[in-house]
Structures are given as structure tokens and as C-alpha cells.
Amino acid sequence: MIFTLYGDYISHYGNEIWIGSLIRLLKEFGHNEQSVRAAISRMNKQGWVKARRKGNKSFYYLTDRGIRRIEEAANRIFKLQQDDWDGQWRMLMYTIPEEKRNIRDELRKELVWSGFGSLSTSTWISPNKLEDQVKSMIDKYEIEPYIHFFVAKYEGPNTNQQLVSECWDLEEINSRYEEFISEYSQKYIIDRNKIEKGEMSDGDCFVERTKLIHEYRKFLFVDPGLPEQLLPDKWLGDHAASLFSDYYKSLAQPASRFFEEVFQEGNELKKRDVSYDALHHPLIIEQKS
Template identity: 60%
Template sequence: MEQSFNTRAMIFTIYGDYIRHYGNVIWIGSLIRLLEAFGHNEQSVRAAVSRMSRQGWIQAERIGNKSYYALTERGKARMEEASRRIYKSEAEEWDGKWRILVYTIPEEKRHVRDELRKELTWSGFGLLANSCWITPNPLEKQVHTLIDQYEIATHVSFFTAVHEGMQSSQDLVRQCWDLTEVNDRYAQFVETYSQKYIHDKSRVQRNDLSDEQCFVKCALLVHQYRKFLFVDPSLPHELLPEEWLGDSAATLFNDYYQLLAERATRFFETVFSQAEIPNTVQFSD
């Protein structure tokens, strides 16, 4: 059995990589069976989905004696954004502009301010100065979604600008993001998973891995690679340092994923089909 990871985080991974491609809905029994493969028990799965439901990521509906869980619109949007960044082929060409978000959220809404900081970091913004965040990426849609979600339009100013100096764009990047640390993490990922890839490629060729083992390995691979969404701002190539390892890590990830994906999906479908989703299940936000 593979090392067990946080139950809630693994559920996010499985929703993002599998369930969202199958109507976004799953029976809790199937979810419990899938998580058992990682060493999670029924109690931890039920506690995790309950927490995710309270946080607005998923929603439940009960039909007879069975409970079904589906992504909310917020959950769908997060999964789509995460998938776009995880499986992107290459960075888009930079338009040379910076997006700047400045907020003055009052102290009585400190919890909103804290949540906004987390969301901005996840989206790839960097902190230039107190309450001033920047990104070279066209994240206008994400910004407006956050403003609407937290109802902070009166506390936020958002600009698109050209950097006139006095630093270089690379200096600006170094001020806002620690890309050396991110690159070190990519180096560790490449070192660890290149060895795993060679080993598992040989096992696949010998037909020495079951579908369930491929599912676990594939999901854990995505789970580990997904962590870069929280630290890598996905900057355009023009702004990246020399000897950037993000592209090498992405190539390794894609090759490893393709090695396991067919058998992993087959196991998921076997578990998922054990409880057909009734047509009467209807979710609405």
C-alpha cells in the first residue's frame, strides 16, 4: 500500500482527475472504495466530504438510502483552473503587461482578507508591497470572480499596466517570488520521479502492475505535482531564470501520467460503475 495522504486533499485530486469527467457526481460508497486504495477509512472519507461540503466545494443529495456528492459551481471552476495549469502544454506568450490588484479591506473583515491572500497566491499573484499584488498573466476573469465571491468591490482597485522601471522585469520577479526555492522543488521532483518512472515503466512492460496499483500511483503522481500550483506562479518564459526545471518536470509528469493513465482509468471505471448514478439526482447551487 502506498503512503497515506490527507484524505481531503486526495478527494480533491480524484474529483479533479476523474469524477469531473464522469458527470461530477459520485456515490459515497464508490468514493470510500477509491480512498481505501490509499489507506483511508470510511470515517475519514465521510468527515472530509462533510468539511468540503461546508466549505462550498461539493454538495450532497440523498436518494433512498444512498448519498451522492457533486462539485458545486465553485468547485467546478477550481478544478477547471487547476487542470488547465497542470496539463498545459507550454506557457503563453507574454503581452508585456502587468495586472495589479490593490485592496483596503477593513479590519472587521480580516477573515476575508486572509482568504483573499490565499486565493491570490494560488492564482499566481506575487506580493509587491503591502496589499498590492501583481501578475504578468491575464487573470482578469479570476480577479472578478474573487471580487464577486467575497463581495469586496468597494475595497479593491484593479489595473493593467506597463512596467516603466526603475528595476528590470526580472528584478521585479525576484522581489515578488522566490523562484530559486520553486526550482529546487522541481529538481527534487525530477530526481525522485524519474527513478520511479523508469522502475514503473519496466513493471508495466512486464504486466507486473494491477489496475488498482496504477490508479494509486497515478493519483499520487497528480497529487504531488498539483502542489506546484501553490508555489509556482506560472510565469511566462521571458520572466523565468536560466536553467528553469519546470519544463523538465512537466515533461516527466506527462510521460509518467500517460504510462499509468489507461489502467488507472479502468480501475476507476470499475469502482464507479458499481453504483450507477440515478437520473433523479439533481444538483443546483
């Protein structure tokens, strides 16, 4: 939830927040001060955020590593159309020794999150251009001696679709999209009508927008973002993305008003990115243009 707040709000307001404001924001979701302080402390130890003291106040800001993760997530969350495929597969193979198995386990999680699928125990593939992500992972875990990375065309004897079926359960992913659409299409209609009638407070919109982002970003851990050429005919990912976008934008302005109301106490609103427009998110606009 804290990652969601950084990605959708704090990163546009100087990338830093007073712990008191963070506690106040998360109180809207039923989290108490102790749980918030424990969570931000874990993120600090894991290298996602750093603390800065000013007088008797503690401020937390995203590290470079945290910023990269937020930017990568945003580009995937707000992408409404799949990229065109160049017909090439990115293949990563590793032979990480047993004494480094903790690194191996972390690498697997990163590979799944980035959109790779497991073809065999230590062979991972993706049709997407993930060269930058691979380089970042190699540098992060210092595993250059144990990695081989290829960009190649599949020459059979089976089809590219067969490769996909061996690496990802698209039927299961589609089923999860169906559940998301079923639940949130109804919520979207109800909340949109409430907003139009003035029956939904800015705080309520803040909570619902944050929950929406938090729920939708879970697809980053299951949907590899395959190009259209490799997807089944009745793929629901695009429908879910459009629903998400419409619902998100209906909540955007009142949610941002609430955030600013809380943020201005203890933080500097002047750090707000002047190019940021919550209603017309730049990543959404770029994909539609």
C-alpha cells in the first residue's frame, strides 16, 4: 500500500513525505501508527526508501532503486495497448551455485515480476524487450559470471503459442481478469453516480482510487504483458485495462484534493511537479496518442 502511495501520489510531490502525513493517509485504510512505522522501517532496511531528519521530524523518500521500480510498474499499469512484437525471444539462463541460493530465489521473483516465464528450471524467456531489466538484475545481484542472455528467434519444431502455454497459464490469468471486471465494473458505475451527485467525499475517493491501484497492480505479478500476437482471441486484459483507466480518472481529482489537504501539513506543496495532471495521467495519454 505504501508503494502504491509513492507511485500514485508522493512521487509527484517531491518524492518525499513526513512520516506523520503518511500515518494520517494510511489511517483512512484502518492502519494504525505502529503498523505504518513498522512497514516503512522494513522498506528502509530493504533499500526502497531512505530517511531524512529535519528538526524532530522524519521524512522518507524513495531511493534510486525504489524510483526505478515505481517507474517500471507505472509504465506497465497505465499501458492500455500491448507493444508490437519483433518476433524475437529474450532468453536468460543461469547456473547460480547453491551457496548463493538466496540470491537465486530473489532473482526468480524479479524475473516473474518483469514478465519472464520459466521454460525449465534455470531457463527463462520473454517476447518483450527486457534487456535493460536484465542488465539491472545482473548488476544488482552481482551475478555476471553465472548468467547467459540471448535474443533469438524460435525455429520450432512447435509454435510460439506452444512456448507461451508452457511458460504461462493464460487461462488462469484471463479468469482473474474476469473477476476484476465483474467486481469493478459494478463499483465503477456506483461510484461514478455518487461522485456526480456529490454523495462521495474526497477522502472516500482517495481510498477507492488507492485500493483500485493496489488491486490492479497485482496483475504485474501474474500477467507477463505478452504482445497481442501471442494472446488468445478472447483476452480480457485489454477490457480490464480500459475499465481501470476509466474508473481511475473518475476518482482522480477528488482523491488528489484529499491527498494535498493532508500533505500540506508538514510537507511543501511547492515541490509538486507542475506537469503532473491526475485527471489525464501522462502514461495513459501517451498510449492513446
